[in-house]
Amino acid sequence: MTTTLENPTAKIPPSTHKYADIIHRLEAGGSMLPDTEENLMQIIGIYKAYAVPMDFYWRDLLYIAERVFLDPLPFFKYFLPQEYLDLPNHYAGATADFRVWQKGEASAHPELLEFMDRGELKKKLPKLFHHLWHDRINMEFAEACMQAMLWHQGMGGQFYDYLESEEYLANCDRAIKAYFKGNPLMLGLYKLFPEMFYEKVRELSYYANLGLFWEVMAPVFFEMSDLYDEGKFKSVPDAMDFLVNGIFIAAGRPIYHHVYIGDECYEIIPKSKGFMWLYEAALPYVEAVFYRTAPFRGTKSYNAQAHQVPDEQKDFHYGILYADVFPVGTAGIPPTLLMQDMLHFLPPYLLEYYQNYCRGEDDMLIQLGITFQRSMYNVTSAVIQALRTALLYPLDDPNPEHLLKNRQFFEAQMDRFLRPEARLTDIQSQDYR
Amino acid sequence: MLTPLLVIPLLGAIAIAILKPQFSRFLGGAFSLASLVWSLYLFSQFDLSLGGLQFSEFHRWIDPVGLNYSLGVDGLSLPLLALNSLLTLIALYTNRSNLERTRLHDSLILLINAGIAGALMAQNLLLFIIFYELELIPFYLLISIWGGEKRGYAATKFLLYTAVSGLLVLAGFLGATFLSQSPSFEFSDLQVQNLDLIPQLILLTTLLIGFGIKIPLVPLHTWMPDTYVEASPATTVLLGGIFAKLGTYGLLRFGLQLFPTAWQTVAPGLAIIGTVSVIYGAVSAIAQRDIKRMVAYSSIGHMGYILVAAAAGTELSVLGAIAQMVAHGLILALLFFLVGIVEKTTGTRDLGVLNGLMNPVRGLPLTSSLLILAGMASAGIPGLVGFAAEFIVFQGSFATFPIPTLLCIISSGLTAVYFVILINRTCFGKLDNDRAYYTRIGFSQQWPALVLTAIILYFGVQPNALLHWIEPTTNSLVVELHQPAIAQIATTNP
Numbered sequence: 001m002t003t004t005l006e007n008p009t010a011k012i013p014p015s016t017h018k019y020a021d022i023i024h025r026l027e028a029g030g031s032m033l034p035d036t037e038e039n040l041m042q043i044i045g046i047y048k049a050y051a052v053p054m055d056f057y058w059r060d061l062l063y064i065a066e067r068v069f070l071d072p073l074p075f076f077k078y079f080l081p082q083e084y085l086d087l088p089n090h091y092a093g094a095t096a097d098f099r100v101w102q103k104g105e106a107s108a109h110p111e112l113l114e115f116m117d118r119g120e121l122k123k124k125l126p127k128l129f130h131h132l133w134h135d136r137i138n139m140e141f142a143e144a145c146m147q148a149m150l151w152h153q154g155m156g157g158q159f160y161d162y163l164e165s166e167e168y169l170a171n172c173d174r175a176i177k178a179y180f181k182g183n184p185l186m187l188g189l190y191k192l193f194p195e196m197f198y199e200k201v202r203e204l205s206y207y208a209n210l211g212l213f214w215e216v217m218a219p220v221f222f223e224m225s226d227l228y229d230e231g232k233f234k235s236v237p238d239a240m241d242f243l244v245n246g247i248f249i250a251a252g253r254p255i256y257h258h259v260y261i262g263d264e265c266y267e268i269i270p271k272s273k274g275f276m277w278l279y280e281a282a283l284p285y286v287e288a289v290f291y292r293t294a295p296f297r298g299t300k301s302y303n304a305q306a307h308q309v310p311d312e313q314k315d316f317h318y319g320i321l322y323a324d325v326f327p328v329g330t331a332g333i334p335p336t337l338l339m340q341d342m343l344h345f346l347p348p349y350l351l352e353y354y355q356n357y358c359r360g361e362d363d364m365l366i367q368l369g370i371t372f373q374r375s376m377y378n379v380t381s382a383v384i385q386a387l388r389t390a391l392l393y394p395l396d397d398p399n400p401e402h403l404l405k406n407r408q409f410f411e412a413q414m415d416r417f418l419r420p421e422a423r424l425t426d427i428q429s430q431d432y433r
Numbered sequence: 434m435l436t437p438l439l440v441i442p443l444l445g446a447i448a449i450a451i452l453k454p455q456f457s458r459f460l461g462g463a464f465s466l467a468s469l470v471w472s473l474y475l476f477s478q479f480d481l482s483l484g485g486l487q488f489s490e491f492h493r494w495i496d497p498v499g500l501n502y503s504l505g506v507d508g509l510s511l512p513l514l515a516l517n518s519l520l521t522l523i524a525l526y527t528n529r530s531n532l533e534r535t536r537l538h539d540s541l542i543l544l545i546n547a548g549i550a551g552a553l554m555a556q557n558l559l560l561f562i563i564f565y566e567l568e569l570i571p572f573y574l575l576i577s578i579w580g581g582e583k584r585g586y587a588a589t590k591f592l593l594y595t596a597v598s599g600l601l602v603l604a605g606f607l608g609a610t611f612l613s614q615s616p617s618f619e620f621s622d623l624q625v626q627n628l629d630l631i632p633q634l635i636l637l638t639t640l641l642i643g644f645g646i647k648i649p650l651v652p653l654h655t656w657m658p659d660t661y662v663e664a665s666p667a668t669t670v671l672l673g674g675i676f677a678k679l680g681t682y683g684l685l686r687f688g689l690q691l692f693p694t695a696w697q698t699v700a701p702g703l704a705i706i707g708t709v710s711v712i713y714g715a716v717s718a719i720a721q722r723d724i725k726r727m728v729a730y731s732s733i734g735h736m737g738y739i740l741v742a743a744a745a746g747t748e749l750s751v752l753g754a755i756a757q758m759v760a761h762g763l764i765l766a767l768l769f770f771l772v773g774i775v776e777k778t779t780g781t782r783d784l785g786v787l788n789g790l791m792n793p794v795r796g797l798p799l800t801s802s803l804l805i806l807a808g809m810a811s812a813g814i815p816g817l818v819g820f821a822a823e824f825i826v827f828q829g830s831f832a833t834f835p836i837p838t839l840l841c842i843i844s845s846g847l848t849a850v851y852f853v854i855l856i857n858r859t860c861f862g863k864l865d866n867d868r869a870y871y872t873r874i875g876f877s878q879q880w881p882a883l884v885l886t887a888i889i890l891y892f893g894v895q896p897n898a899l900l901h902w903i904e905p906t907t908n909s910l911v912v913e914l915h916q917p918a919i920a921q922i923a924t925t926n927p
Contacts, residue, residue, distance in 0.1 A: 324863075324866065326792065326794075326795065326864055326866060326869065358795070358870055359794075359795065359873050363794045363795050365794070366795060426866075433870070
């Protein structure tokens with residue numbers, strides 16, 4: 001947890017880092033995002049707009065991981081059944097078994113239900129029509145995030161190691177055989193190519209992982225929006241502190257993967273393995289999605305032979321913190337679809353704000369994409385502050401050596417933004433829209 | 434029938450000058466539209482079976498001097514009159530945001546319209562000179578008041594060059610009239626063919642230099658890039674679209690038609706000058722970084738085609754020359770109009786800075802698309818008016834001047850080179866994040882470009898819709914050109 005300090009660098013010399021100002025701000029308990037009313041309004045507005053589709057994402061991710069499972073023709077995996085729309089969030093509503101955030105509701109958000117019913121067309125049409133017209137919540141972004149987490153791996157934690165263990169494979173084996181019971185073709189294929197099936201189940205485990213991560217984040221963002229509306233957030237660091245607190249509160253929540261076949265529950269990754277939300281979901285998510293991901297097709301061509309693509313996956317830098325939102329905003333790729341999803345749920349004050357800048361409604365997707373980028377810099381700041389709290393020293397530590405350790409940590413984090421693609425410098429200006 | 438084409442814009446200019454500034458755009462539009470409608474009405478009354486002048490008007494004015502109010506049109510001047518009215522309308526609706534002193538601006542544009550229309554219709558040499566010089570002052574004021582950073586320099590240079598052009602043309606006319614002992618300055622009274630070849634050559638050369646400045650031909654072109662670049666988009670539309678055509682019109686009307694014998698003598702030299710202009714214009718355009726300057730140099734090249742075609746003097750080549758005047762007027766007006774939008778919106782014309790304007794969200798997608806189409810039309814891509822005109826020019830000129838024509842054909846390939854450079858750097862690529870906060874361009878700002886595009890497409894697909902108005906006149910022009918040779922053959926073979 002952080003508090004804004006008056007004179008944090010008094011005991012150690014100023015940083016000479018390129019981002020010295022931002023480092024000093026972090027040392028004062030601030031965020032990478034400048035503390036302005038405009039920034040606060042933008043990020044809270046976008047958190048709310050993000051939370052509504054996120055409420056769908058986590059439900060559908062769990063639905064795919066738990067129910068669709070290995071369906072070889074999963075045409076209807078985005079058609080969320082009522083059971084999962086009613087699925088109570090573990091962190092919101094009166095039925096929550098872990099209720100910290102007071103405002104949210106256990107079942108799907110009313111705005112989400114209204115949108116799912118009539119879509120952008122505002123007409124009640126067959127679900128399939130809404131789906132094919134893309135008049136729906138687009139799961140492509142959620143799946144792209146899941147794939148980024150699956151593909152990058154090696155981002156700390158024990159989760160992926162477990163996916164290679166004999167115990168996991170045995171759990172998979174039982175679930176696969178149960179799922180394809182009475183289907184000799186698929187069982188024959190499983191016999192011939194077991195690794196293919198295991199790999200698919202690993203992917204589904206990441207579906208569950210991400211679904212459980214967002215199950216926490218959706219009520220956090222709803223709560224932030226409500227608190228802002230009530231005037232309880234006064235600054236960007238307030239919002240960041242709320243996230244830091246949330247990270248610590250939810251840190252130990254379980255990450256698991258259950259599959260429901262018939263009436264039976266198969267524990268592919270049991271809760272008893274003790275995989276924790278912070279280390280197995282939150283941190284890998286931030287690393288994979290905010291920092292790394294991979295170039296989206298249709299945005300820019302890279303020549304790998306000319307070393308335009310890093311040799312090491314850890315050096316990938318295509319996440320939202322580096323993203324060029326212009327092409328993202330113009331192509332039908334997952335980030336654009338996320339922006340399209342958020343566009344439906346923007347709070348009125350943010351809609352009005354966008355209409356006053358650039359091309360108003362015409363380029364609102366880009367404007368909100370850049371707001372999203374700002375807000376994710378704030379989330380990343382919360383993660384950096386949380387890691388500093390967990391691994392290093394308080395910001396008001398009296399020992400200068402400890403403060404220097406903190407400084408080194410912050411500088412190491414800022415080194416990741418020394419790449420020219422990083423948008424850290426851009427978001428320091430309010431004119432970046 | 435023809436006087437309204439002078440009276441309407443003059444009345445418009447007066448009305449705009451008198452009434453409140455908020456009416457000036459409406460009045461300008463209304464009067465120029467009326468002028469356009471009237472010129473289209475003339476088309477409907479035009480007799481295609483006649484090659485000579487039609488709708489002639491004659492009123493004695495200052496008899497002792499030989500100056501009469503004498504008007505007439507044929508297939509050479511009628512399409513240019515319509516082009517003049519159309520481009521006036523376009524110019525009045527070009528890029529008006531933040532335009533100051535609108536009354537003066539719009540009045541001057543309508544005065545230019547009247548001046549050019551008068552020059553195109555005048556059948557009295559002195560009357561032609563009056564109109565020919567009349568539009569210089571409005572142009573000078575438009576450049577020097579609404580021009581760019583170096584507008585003073587550009588306007589003065591423009592005035593000096595074009596004034597010299599006027600003086601040379603006047604000298605040529607005076608010489609032709611006095612030497613041929615014509616009773617007046619009436620075009621139809623002049624019997625210059627009776628003069629010896631040497632005086633004819635001197636007079637023709639004088640006119641060639643005079644009109645060559647106006648076109649402009651290399652090496653008389655140096656005023657043009659500076660003027661085009663510094664003038665406002667509306668002024669450039671008129672300068673490139675119709676003003677320069679007075680030069681080629683003068684060459685055909687007073688050079689080719691008055692001095693057919695001398696014309697045949699100087700034709701090879703004209704073809705060479707035309708070819709040099711074509712190559713020079715294309716190569717210079719490739720070297721430019723400023724898109725407006727690039728378009729300006731492209732104009733030098735395209736005007737060279739007209740000279741080559743006029744020099745060849747065949748029915749087909751002269752038909753192509755006139756068609757190219759109209760086609761080039763339309764294409765160049767569209768190019769300058771679009772370049773004006775790009776400059777106004779992005780604040781730059783620098784090829785090194787512009788990029789990604791095709792971006793559908795924050796770029797200028799429609800403007801870019803039209804710019805590509807205009808570039809294609811200028812490069813002579815089939816289906817667009819530029820192709821039809823250039824093809825006829827090349828086909829008509831090849832038999833007479835095969836090598837210059839071949840060089841022109843090769844140079845037309847260079848046109849594609851510089852337009853690909855322009856379009857590739859301006860429209861394609863990634864829109865620069867730091868610069869791409871451009872305002873939206875609404876339909877009200879783009880309709881003139883859409884109108885021009887529609888005409889370019891229509892004449893491209895249906896070139897006969899343009900050519901059949903010109904053809905009777907070119908036939909009679911070429912007959913006159915070859916009459917001396919026929920007469921010579923007749924006398925040597927009794």
